[in-house]
Amino acid sequence: MNFGIVVFPGTNCDRDCYYVIEDILNQPVRFIWHKENNLKGIDCVVLPGGFSYGDYLRSGAIARFSPIMSSVKEFADRGGLVIGICNGFQILTEAELLPGALGRNKGLRFICKYVNLIIERNDTPFTSEFKKGEIVRMPIAHNEGNYYIDDLSKVEKQIVLKYYGENPNGSLANIAGIVNEKGNVFGLMPHPERCSEKILGSEDGLRIFKSIVRSL
Amino acid sequence: MRTREELQRISMTVEEYELAKSILGREPNDLELGMIAVMWSEHCGYKHSKKTLKIFPTTGPHVLQGPGENAGVIKLDEELALAMKMESHNHPSAIEPYQGAATGVGGIVRDILAMGARPIALLDSLRFGLLNNSRTRYLFAGVVSGIAGYGNCIGVPTIGGELAFEKPYTENPLVNVMCIGLLKGKPKSGRAVGAGNSLVLVGASTGRDGIHGATFASLELTSDSIERRPAVQAGDPFMEKLLIEAVLEALEKSDAIIGIQDMGAAGITSSSAEMAGRGGVGVEIEVTKVPQREKGMTPEEIMLSESQERMLLCVEKGREDEIRPIFEKWGLNFAIIGKVIEENVIRIKENGVVVGELPIDLLTEKVPAYDLVTKEPKNLKELQVIKEMLKIQNYGEVILRLLGSPNCSASNWVYEQYDHMVETNTVSIGTGASILRVKGKPYLLGVTTDGEGRYCYLDPYIGGMLAVAESARNLICIGAEPLAITDCLNFGNPEDPEIAWYFVETVKGMSDCAKRLNIPVISGNVSFYNESEEYTVYPTPVVGMVGKIESVESICTPEFKEEGDTIYVLGNPGNLGGSLFMEEVLGEVRGKPSFDLELEVKLEDLLLKAIKGGLIKSAQDVSRGGLAIALAECSIWGNLGVDIDMTTEKSPEELLFGEAQPVVIITVDPDREKKVEDFFKEIPIKKIGKVTGNNFVIKINNNKIVDLEIEPLKREWRDGIERWMK
Numbered sequence: 052m053n054f055g056i057v058v059f060p061g062t063n064c065d066r067d068c069y070y071v072i073e074d075i076l077n078q079p080v081r082f083i084w085h086k087e088n089n090l091k092g093i094d095c096v097v098l099p100g101g102f103s104y105g106d107y108l109r110s111g112a113i114a115r116f117s118p119i120m121s122s123v124k125e126f127a128d129r130g131g132l133v134i135g136i137c138n139g140f141q142i143l144t145e146a147e148l149l150p151g152a153l154g155r156n157k158g159l160r161f162i163c164k165y166v167n168l169i170i171e172r173n174d175t176p177f178t179s180e181f182k183k184g185e186i187v188r189m190p191i192a193h194n195e196g197n198y199y200i201d202d203l204s205k206v207e208k209q210i211v212l213k214y215y216g217e218n219p220n221g222s223l224a225n226i227a228g229i230v231n232e233k234g235n236v237f238g239l240m241p242h243p244e245r246c247s248e249k250i251l252g253s254e255d256g257l258r259i260f261k262s263i264v265r266s267l
Numbered sequence: 268m269r270t271r272e273e274l275q276r277i278s279m280t281v282e283e284y285e286l287a288k289s290i291l292g293r294e295p296n297d298l299e300l301g302m303i304a305v306m307w308s309e310h311c312g313y314k315h316s317k318k319t320l321k322i323f324p325t326t327g328p329h330v331l332q333g334p335g336e337n338a339g340v341i342k343l344d345e346e347l348a349l350a351m352k353m354e355s356h357n358h359p360s361a362i363e364p365y366q367g368a369a370t371g372v373g374g375i376v377r378d379i380l381a382m383g384a385r386p387i388a389l390l391d392s393l394r395f396g397l398l399n400n401s402r403t404r405y406l407f408a409g410v411v412s413g414i415a416g417y418g419n420c421i422g423v424p425t426i427g428g429e430l431a432f433e434k435p436y437t438e439n440p441l442v443n444v445m446c447i448g449l450l451k452g453k454p455k456s457g458r459a460v461g462a463g464n465s466l467v468l469v470g471a472s473t474g475r476d477g478i479h480g481a482t483f484a485s486l487e488l489t490s491d492s493i494e495r496r497p498a499v500q501a502g503d504p505f506m507e508k509l510l511i512e513a514v515l516e517a518l519e520k521s522d523a524i525i526g527i528q529d530m531g532a533a534g535i536t537s538s539s540a541e542m543a544g545r546g547g548v549g550v551e552i553e554v555t556k557v558p559q560r561e562k563g564m565t566p567e568e569i570m571l572s573e574s575q576e577r578m579l580l581c582v583e584k585g586r587e588d589e590i591r592p593i594f595e596k597w598g599l600n601f602a603i604i605g606k607v608i609e610e611n612v613i614r615i616k617e618n619g620v621v622v623g624e625l626p627i628d629l630l631t632e633k634v635p636a637y638d639l640v641t642k643e644p645k646n647l648k649e650l651q652v653i654k655e656m657l658k659i660q661n662y663g664e665v666i667l668r669l670l671g672s673p674n675c676s677a678s679n680w681v682y683e684q685y686d687h688m689v690e691t692n693t694v695s696i697g698t699g700a701s702i703l704r705v706k707g708k709p710y711l712l713g714v715t716t717d718g719e720g721r722y723c724y725l726d727p728y729i730g731g732m733l734a735v736a737e738s739a740r741n742l743i744c745i746g747a748e749p750l751a752i753t754d755c756l757n758f759g760n761p762e763d764p765e766i767a768w769y770f771v772e773t774v775k776g777m778s779d780c781a782k783r784l785n786i787p788v789i790s791g792n793v794s795f796y797n798e799s800e801e802y803t804v805y806p807t808p809v810v811g812m813v814g815k816i817e818s819v820e821s822i823c824t825p826e827f828k829e830e831g832d833t834i835y836v837l838g839n840p841g842n843l844g845g846s847l848f849m850e851e852v853l854g855e856v857r858g859k860p861s862f863d864l865e866l867e868v869k870l871e872d873l874l875l876k877a878i879k880g881g882l883i884k885s886a887q888d889v890s891r892g893g894l895a896i897a898l899a900e901c902s903i904w905g906n907l908g909v910d911i912d913m914t915t916e917k918s919p920e921e922l923l924f925g926e927a928q929p930v931v932i933i934t935v936d937p938d939r940e941k942k943v944e945d946f947f948k949e950i951p952i953k954k955i956g957k958v959t960g961n962n963f964v965i966k967i968n969n970n971k972i973v974d975l976e977i978e979p980l981k982r983e984w985r986d987g988i989e990r991w992m993k
Contacts, residue, residue, distance in 0.1 A: 060598060061505050063422025067691045070706065084596075100689075102420040105505025161415050163686045164679075192419070192686045245688045250704055250819060252694075 052264045054080040055093035057123070057139075059114045063101035064136065064244060071247045072097075076260055085117035095132040095263050096123055098139030100192070100242060110153065110195045111141035120146050132176055132263060133236045137193055140228070140238030149231055149238045150209070151200035156193070157221030163192040165252070168227055168241060169215040175230050176266035177237040178211055180258035186215055187255040189241035191227075196220040196240040198229075212239055269300070277304035277479065283635060290629050298567045298615065298623040302630065305479065305533035305571060306540060309795050312634035315761035316793040319639065319771050322778045323788040329750065330787050332454050335545075337381035337529050338446075339789025340454040341751045343815065347705070348454060349712070350384040353392075353445035353753045353811045355794035359499040360442040364409025368442050369417035369502040373575050375446040376423060377529035380511055381578065383455035383518050384448030387690060388703060389418050391428035391444050392716040392755070392809040396437030398673055398991040403432070406440050408992065414444070415684040420504035421511065425685035426693055427701035428716050430988075432673045433850075435720070438799035443755040445716055445811040449705070455518070457528035459542035459550060459581040459607050464525060466539065466550060466605040467587065469594050470510045470577040473534075474560035476500045477573025487760055487796045506576040506599075513597040514578065517590040524590065526581035536570045536630070538579040539605070540613055544631035546581075551614045552605035554622075566615055566622050581607065641771055642764035651725060651859040653843060657852075659920055662895075662965070662972045665852055667983045669892045669924070670899055672851050676987020698825050698904055699888065700741040702816065711816040713747030719891070720805025722860040725845045727769045727806055729862050731776025733928060736867050737890055738812040739784050740929055743871045744886040746821040746878040747814030752781060754791040754810050759803035761795045769806040777808055783864055784871070786812070823878045825887035826904030832884055832958040833937050834909065837870055838930035839863075839951050840894045841921045847892050848924035861927045869950050870929050877946060882939065889930035895923040895965070895973075897932055902963050903981050911956035911965040919967045934958060 103114035135143040212228030228239030243256030325333040332340035338352035356371025396403040477500035594601040615623040694702040700715035723730030844858025889897040965973035
């Protein structure tokens with residue numbers, strides 16, 4: 052399984068994802084600068100978290116225009132796996148690879164903490180290592196995680212992860228992660244790369260990366 | 268000739284002006300005078316602190332870089348070194364809390380970057396007035412969101428620090444930010460050498476922001492200070508993130524960079540003069556080559572601007588194009604603005620015409636260093652006496668009240684706004700010293716900041732010792748061996764003999780303790796003039812300390828682990844002098860704090876050995892709030908109760924809420940009681956009770972004086988800050 056991690060100016064979780072994929076999972080991985088357009092040999096594209104372009108206009112709004120994003124779109128259309136974490140999720144909605152939008156947290160503050168999540172679907176390439184209905188713990192760290200869509204019925208079947216218990220950001224229907232209709236593009240607010248080792252407090256996140264590896 | 272008023276605006280005295288003139292041998296022009304004023308400001312020149320700071324111990328076999336550079340550096344192992352530094356941004360934060368705090372983060376991060384290190388963590392030591400004051404809440408919320416806004420964006424985790432809320436900080440909050448970073452091989456230096464080599468300005472463009480910020484920081488705050496808001500810079504964390512990546516990439520791919528320097532207070536003036544001073548050379552700068560954000564800037568504005576996110580590089584002549592593409596890739600300016608010259612002067616040109624020229628040493632070594640005039644405050648001896656003590660009726664209520672005080676309570680409201688996990692190294696925060704792992708290494712790092720203004724106010728020598736001792740003890744309690752200190756010394760106006768006395772005594776205390784504990788001070792910062800019309804801040808030294816934990820197995824944490832474990836107290840608890848109890852319950856800041864340095868040395872040595880040997884299950888330092896609060900915290904964090912049974916000749920108030928140091932609570936497996944008592948026999952050790960699955964119960968001399976359920980303890984502790992900030 053070849054992973055490619057896209058680096059935009061302002062991305063800051065790129066090296067964390069790299070570490071998990073290379074050092075913990077021993078899978079081949081390379082960084083892809085946002086001005087490149089070559090995804091040759093890549094099986095899974097990771098859009099990591101951070102503050103692409105400082106999030107100055109709106110999270111993800113400028114990054115979607117980076118040259119790499121048209122390649123990512125083609126790649127996704129061909130069925131390639133794409134996972135967007137936090138800012139990566141925001142970029143995927145801005146680029147219309149995923150439906151809906153992510154607004155400011157309801158408390159208008161940045162929130163960094165562990166939350167409980169419930170696995171709504173385990174029939175995706177990203178969640179096969181979980182049981183349906185399982186409760187897991189992962190950290191969030193964002194300003195804009197308040198998921199919104201005009202018509203919830205459009206995405207109800209695409210919900211993969213929901214906040215369980217407390218809804219930290221006001222997200223519609225407690226949505227924490229969704230896939231596209233085809234199920235090959237996944238966006239989530241929690242950071243699986245931050246909970247992939249016992250020493251960091253949880254290994255639940257590693258199961259997402261393992262699911263991806265298993266899917267091939 | 269300049270008028271006194273004209274000089275006052277730039278914080279210079281007539282005497283200083285005359286001195287500068289005589290060194291120069293002529294009248295400086297406006298540009299030159301502006302440059303002299305910022306470099307001679309307290310903020311840049313340390314003219315009131317230089318002599319006193321010389322007493323700090325600064326060396327050790329593991330010290331690769333002591334004070335004098337952008338940051339201090341210690342060796343961690345054969346491959347890795349750690350850079351550390353703390354700095355204040357008090358005045359800007361008092362005027363514009365968000366930007367003041369944000370740019371404080373930006374500046375300290377660039378100091379670490381200038382050593383060639385990747386910043387890996389930030390800590391913040393914050394002091395405000397009381398939260399019942401609406402302006403305090405505005406300042407507090409603004410500072411926290413400024414730190415969050417900047418730190419989160421640049422992807423450096425904010426993993427710790429401390430908080431205190433006391434009246435003297437009402438108008439002049441303290442915002443001290445510490446950064447640590449990791450580097451491989453030899454640290455970089457902020458040094459310019461080799462005539463002909465290029466001076467390259469990288470990063471953001473230069474605007475009119477922050478002009479005379481350094482002189483502003485060297486004045487007391489007054490009601491007019493708000494008018495100095497333009498002297499506060501605006502931060503752009505996105506630009507800083509690009510700068511971090513570009514600089515680290517350039518250093519990795521090329522050795523053409525000879526020297527590297529943060530551009531902070533006093534902008535191009537200080538960075539170029541300092542680089543030249545360290546290298547024993549001169550510099551020539553062409554101001555029109557500086558990328559400018561605004562049209563029509565004068566040479567003085569360009570030379571004094573404190574626009575953020577800029578750094579100055581000294582690059583080998585002819586090799587500029589090896590690194591230019593890296594900065595351009597990251598979308599940053601890369602401007603050759605001048606060159607190194609042999610003559611020891613800083614020469615400023617505008618379109619090739621010399622508009623100013625000053626000897627380097629006039630801006631560096633020849634900055635005046637004043638002897639402080641000191642006088643012990645008259646009322647101090649009287650303050651150190653505790654008059655008659657109010658008898659407490661309900662001890663449980665007092666415990667709940669102290670736990671719910673923002674000075675003791677949980678700081679989740681603060682640190683959940685900080686990204687404290689990015690970089691995926693954060694192992695533990697929020698309970699004592701923070702722990703970071705180092706990827707690929709068996710060892711871990713412990714980091715802490717400490718410093719109690721109240722203690723220093725009542726006894727600066729002891730308070731200074733305690734700031735160092737408490738940091739070290741906090742590290743020992745998590746199983747870390749202390750390695751080095753960075754500090755930030757926050758005081759009022761040093762020209763006031765009483766303040767100067769506090770400063771000198773505090774530094775003596777810190778220095779004596781650091782020497783005895785064998786921990787060098789490798790970097791730091793002094794912030795004077797922290798006073799307003801109504802208040803002078805408590806003399807507040809903040810100590811930042813880093814330690815090394817051998818392995819994951821040697822990590823110790825403070826929370827109670829298991830029902831039935833035996834609780835011991837090491838040291839002699841007692842003494843209400845300077846305690847939080849005195850302040851919060853009796854409304855008095857009084858008494859004399861007490862500290863036993865020789866006991867500290869023995870206790871730390873034994874405790875670290877016991878932790879490494881796996882002899883004990885938890886360790887918790889007793890400080891703010893005393894024994895009762897330390898026990899309550901261990902209960903809350905471990906979700907377990909206690910059954911404490913002590914006999915004493917002291918009053919319950921002294922025993923439960925006194926803050927004598929050093930005192931540490933440990934828990935041990937009941938099978939090991941004998942072994943533990945033997946192990947610690949050289950120091951006072953007392954069995955005080957058991958960990959239980961029930962309530963928080965304290966008996967003193969067979970009287971049950973506290974019986975509380977764990978839930979209300981938790982609630983009070985959890986909501987202490989939040990209830991004010993909703």
